Ligand SMILES: [Zn+2]
């Protein structure tokens with residue numbers, strides 16, 4: 001197994017491009033640290049040793065965050081003490097008597113704060129994948145599993161997609177040149193391997209005869225209940241579907257119901273946002289029959305147990321009872337309260 005020599009690609013970070021503010025790009029510690037961290041993560045992975053896998057995910061994850069911070073540093077106004085990286089800032093009176101906002105203290109922003117700041121500054125990043133790298137790191141922090149290299153391979157694949165897009169689009173640089181040839185090749189190979197496995201899993205989903213037509217689309221968002229990997233394979237025995245799924249990343253098997261449930265919210269993520277933002281109808285409700293969050297309002301059906309709500313009307317006021325009111329059987333929630341008050 002060949003190792004990535006960190007020194008090989010380091011000089012490539014010394015570039016001579018221009019900053020947007022006109023200054024020369026010479027030696028940038030934050031960007032350098034980001035690249036080194038990712039390279040070290042890849043190097044840890046290449047050893048294939050279990051005891052290096054946690055270090056690999058820590059390095060990849062912190063490399064991504066450092067890269068994101070580089071963008072915020074670059075966007076910070078001059079003389080603001082890199083304000084966009086700081087947790088705290090406050091107004092000061094500058095030497096010329098004008099009021100300025102300046103960063104305060106040493107603490108820099110973390111995952112949630114970066115995400116929030118990116119949203120406000122309209123900086124694009126693949127947070128789904130960053131979240132998955134974080135999740136894999138957290139898993140390895142807390143549990144030992146014998147499939148660690150596999151999980152780390154997935155973390156590398158995700159990191160690859162995140163950073164190459166971000167470096168190109170947001171930092172306006174060439175990711176292959178920045179990361180160095182060896183690091184790039186390892187990440188590329190892991191990503192191809194991951195994509196191939198994912199394609200095999202999707203193919204297995206297509207062979208399932210689903211109880212509900214809509215599950216064909218929903219299952220696209222399925223994840224392992226344990227490790228959150230999308231590499232969940234439908235299990236067949238002599239061509240007969242077993243109603244179970246095996247995770248290619250952590251190896252556990254799960255029932256179809258549990259796998260389907262993981263896919264519901266992500267499938268309706270945009271409708272859920274609109275629900276909270278604009279008061280649109282909530283697309284998913286808890287099923288009154290099986291108590292899973294798998295009742296699809298637009299289909300008027302639970303895709304796990306098949307419960308159909310129909311249009312029941314309240315025994316007292318005759319209004320239609322919505323599915324989230326089902327616990328109060330026979331009455332709408334308003335009348336139920338009324339009746340209880342009367343008691
Ligand atoms: Zn898993």
Ligand SMILES: [Zn+2]
Pocket residue numbers: 287288289290291292294302303304305306307
């Ligand atoms: Zn149900």
Ligand SMILES: [Zn+2]
Pocket residue numbers: 314315316317318319331332333334335336
């Ligand atoms: Zn009523």
